[in-house]
Amino acid sequence: MSRPETLPLALAGVLLAAGVAADEVRLKDGRVLIGATEVRDEVVRVTTRDGVETVPRAAVQRIRSDAELTAELERLAARFGDAPHARLELARIARDFGLLDRMWELLDGLVEDRAQLAAALRPRLDAFLAEFEGDLLPRALRTAPAERRVKELLLRVRPDTSPGRRAAVAAILAGVTDADAVARLRESARKAMHSVAREVAVRALAARDPAFLWRTAILDATPELRASAMHVARELGQATEAIDYLASGLDHQSAAVRVRTAEAFASLGDAHAVPYLVGAVPVAAATGGSRRGHVAFLNQESYVRDFDVEVASGAFIADPKIDVLQSGTVFDVTVHSVITHRLQIVNAYRSALHRLTGSDPGAQPERWEQWLAGIERPAGDDVPRAGG
Numbered sequence: 001m002s003r004p005e006t007l008p009l010a011l012a013g014v015l016l017a018a019g020v021a022a023d024e025v026r027l028k029d030g031r032v033l034i035g036a037t038e039v040r041d042e043v044v045r046v047t048t049r050d051g052v053e054t055v056p057r058a059a060v061q062r063i064r065s066d067a068e069l070t071a072e073l074e075r076l077a078a079r080f081g082d083a084p085h086a087r088l089e090l091a092r093i094a095r096d097f098g099l100l101d102r103m104w105e106l107l108d109g110l111v112e113d114r115a116q117l118a119a120a121l122r123p124r125l126d127a128f129l130a131e132f133e134g135d136l137l138p139r140a141l142r143t144a145p146a147e148r149r150v151k152e153l154l155l156r157v158r159p160d161t162s163p164g165r166r167a168a169v170a171a172i173l174a175g176v177t178d179a180d181a182v183a184r185l186r187e188s189a190r191k192a193m194h195s196v197a198r199e200v201a202v203r204a205l206a207a208r209d210p211a212f213l214w215r216t217a218i219l220d221a222t223p224e225l226r227a228s229a230m231h232v233a234r235e236l237g238q239a240t241e242a243i244d245y246l247a248s249g250l251d252h253q254s255a256a257v258r259v260r261t262a263e264a265f266a267s268l269g270d271a272h273a274v275p276y277l278v279g280a281v282p283v284a285a286a287t288g289g290s291r292r293g294h295v296a297f298l299n300q301e302s303y304v305r306d307f308d309v310e311v312a313s314g315a316f317i318a319d320p321k322i323d324v325l326q327s328g329t330v331f332d333v334t335v336h337s338v339i340t341h342r343l344q345i346v347n348a349y350r351s352a353l354h355r356l357t358g359s360d361p362g363a364q365p366e367r368w369e370q371w372l373a374g375i376e377r378p379a380g381d382d383v384p385r386a387g388g
Contacts, residue, residue, distance in 0.1 A: 022098030024064040027055060034098035037063060050139055069097040084110060084117050088125060107164030114167075115235050122235075129164075129171035136168065146181035154188050157197040166200050173204035186212070190220075199228050206232050214242045217264040218249050218257055226260060230267035239270040247273075250280035250349075259348040266352035274356055277349050278372050281365040301325045 023037040025046050033055075035048040042057045064072075073094055080086035087106050094103035110117070110125055117125065133149070134142055141152050153169050176182055189201035189212070202225070206213040216229040233242045242264075249261030258280075265273035302322055346365055353361050353368070361371045 022066055024069055024097060025060060026062045027059050028061045049135065069099055073097060073099055073102060084113065084121055088128065092128065104162060104164050108162050111163040111167040126171045129168040130175055132168040133172045146176055146178035147184045150176060150181045150184045154192060154197045154201060157200050158194060159196050161196065166196065170200045170203040173201065174207060195222050195225050199225055202229055203232050206236060210238055210241065211245060214245050218246060218260040226264065227267055230264050234268055239268040240272050242268060243270060243273045243276065247276045250276060255345055258345045262348040262352040266355040269356065271356055274353060277353050278368045281346065281349055281368055296328060299327050
């Protein structure tokens with residue numbers, strides 16, 4: 001009988017993540033153990049990710065070394081080819097072989113090429129990545145409350161974390177159902193220490209709450225995270241829905257929100273946004289010009305201006321008349337910053353339109369309707385104009 005030992009857990013817990021040399025020990029009962037192997041007399045000790053297992057030597061059918069497993073994987077790679085579905089299958093085999101460096105290399109490439117993957121392959125990739133919670137967390141945390149596991153997984157995401165590991169954490173967190181854990185995930189998406197951890201949290205929430213993803217594109221202060229949110233929306237095929245949802249941002253009272261909305265539309269790369277941008281420009285242009293206003297700093301003091309004398313029952317009564325003396329300074333000012341905001345907004349809309357259509361609408365917004373009529377009508381031009 002195999003006997004798990006807990007003494008070397010600190011070493012065993014990092015085996016899979018570190019990608020150290022590991023052997024394949026195939027037992028006669030059909031079980032397969034992957035880990036560093038040591039043969040002592042009549043027993044074989046295998047240090048796996050969950051601890052050390054000791055099995056009788058007579059129970060072992062075959063031991064393949066790390067070098068043999070690597071050679072076998074390379075033979076399979078040559079036979080499978082370099083197609084994305086073949087690389088995903090090779091990643092599965094590499095994991096089974098304990099060749100984790102090679103597995104993560106394959107997964108990193110697939111994640112970086114995710115936007116070009118066939119739609120049917122992306123769910124398969126995410127399902128595979130979602131299996132890695134036991135690989136990324138130490139054994140002691142695998143049965144911890146969901147909220148704690150969310151926290152610990154995000155703590156393992158840093159700026160130097162590889163694309164495959166980031167995607168694995170996001171896929172695991174996307175499956176969280178506990179209410180407290182989801183709340184922790186939302187909080188981390190806005191307040192995590194590293195922007196990469198926030199990006200992972202936002203991606204994990206994308207399928208559960210698309211509106212949260214879309215709002216990130218105009219509300220978050222980090223440009224990289226805003227761009228990443230729209231990249232995810234585009235990847236998930238949410239571009240049209242995101243544009244309809246965010247279109248009101250083009251008329252927002254905040255110039256920053258208007259600019260970010262235009263940038264988000266440009267990142268989505270969907271011509272569905274063109275009519276919204278053109279329709280919102282008159283509103284943006286109307287904010288131009290200098291505005292006058294004033295501010296007053298006043299001091300008011302009461303004083304007795306006079307008395308009215310009245311006679312009542314043979315007595316004279318003095319009724320005081322109170323007045324207020326007002327003094328101070330009034331500044332009449334012209335606000336010029338509106339001009340700058342107006343230029344920022346118009347330039348952002350112009351840049352977005354150029355990226356979406358390949359045609360520059362020009363610097364005069366009042367002519368953009370004419371410009372739009374003169375170019376090939378983009379798909380979705382029947383969308384109601386923003387601000388109209």
